[in-house]
Amino acid sequence: MRVTRVNNKRKLRKFINLPHEIYEDYPFWIPPLIFNEKKLIKKGSSIMDDDREFFIVLDGPQPIARLAVYTKRHSVKAKPNGYFTLFESYNDEVAVKMLFAMADSWFMMRKISNYSGPESYINGDDYKGLLVNNFNDYPYINMPYNPPYYKELLKLKNLRKIHSFANFHFNLEDGVPDSLEKLVGYSKNRFDYRIEPHDLSDIEVFSKEILYIIDNSLPDTGEGMRVLTYENIRDYFLQLKKYLDKELFAVAYHKNQPIGFSAAIPNYNEIFIDHKTKISLIRRLRFLIYKNKVRSLRIFNVAVVKEFQKKGVSHALHLHIVKNAMNKGYKDLEGGPINFDNRRSFQDAIKAGGNPYKEYALYKRIIK
Missing domain, CATH: 3.40.630.30 (Gcn5-related N-acetyltransferase (GNAT))
Incomplete structure (x- = not known):
């Protein structure tokens, strides 16, 4: 396996198609309707409008996991903070460790010592967070859904939960x-x-x-x-x-x-x-x-x-x-x-x- 930047059309296609492959057996997942990932990667968004990068883990030609990282300032004079988003992966701990090792290097080059997520890749609220409870209801529009094993994959060293929040019906x-x-x-x-x-x-x-x-x-x-x-x-x-x-x-x-x-x-x-x-x-x-x-x-x-x-x-x-x-x-x-x-x-x-x-x-x- 190897981790690489998304820097050509072939890798971009694999990055975008990976969720459709992972969620084939997950009936409660619904693909995003409004926001176009291809356009996002090329042009950014209101959040990802500065420094950003997209990574994918490949096992031969097969995509295994993906991750995006970006920086954003909290105020005009503040130093940029780091975030990760668009995380998707098969149940493969090695691939996830490879992704975060690459993300670590990317942020270290920018003198950023920590980063958080999964953050929104659109506006700060949509598609924010990792679902950790109730995997048997369909997500409402612009809300994330992920398999139950994701919360186990993110039990990495030096990666800790900092916030929990709920949606109400x-x-x-x-x-x-x-x-x-x-x-x-x-x-x-x-x-x-x-x-x-x-x-x-x-x-x-x-x-x-x-x-x-x-x-x-x-x-x-x-x-x-x-x-x-x-x-x-x-x-x-x-x-x-x-x-x-x-x-x-x-x-x-x-x-x-x-x-x-x-x-x-x-x-x-x-x-x-x-x-x-x-x-x-x-x-x-x-x-x-x-x-x-x-x-x-x-x-x-x-x-x-x-x-x-x-x-x-x-x-x-x-x-x-x-x-x-x-x-x-x-x-x-x-x-x-x-x-x-x-x-x-x-x-x-x-x-x-x-x-x-x-x-x-x-x-x-x-x-x-």
């Missing part, structure tokens, strides 16, 4: 708790804000509002947060725009100033449960034919500016989306991920009727 047929309705009504009156949908037609204005909210929602230290630019946000939502429903997107305003937003996306993975072809034309046709028959959705982002945090704004945003979803006939919702250490948000999700039914983990590799 909500049965919308149970309705909305009266207590939540009362809380939101009280919050709106006391703190003088309103919730509005966003028609998403003016992507320039929209992106500026979202950037303002995100920039002003972060802790003063910005520790652990990545720098996002207007271009990052605009390009991300331009890519998502045709998949979004404006009634599942909400912005909170105090007077005319945006103070928070929340976004949900229909769970288009429903369409591909029994049709996992990698032929893009067939996938696009199925999407167009069946997209209006989807009956589950995922809330994938929420942010509130610091001045309005802990004032019920996030509850109001979610309530707006949930009521619209119920009116449109949606039956199930997934929310998260929420870190187990974030006890307040965790308990809020449970009180709102959520069931923490999937667990994910992030790991850190110390280079020695």
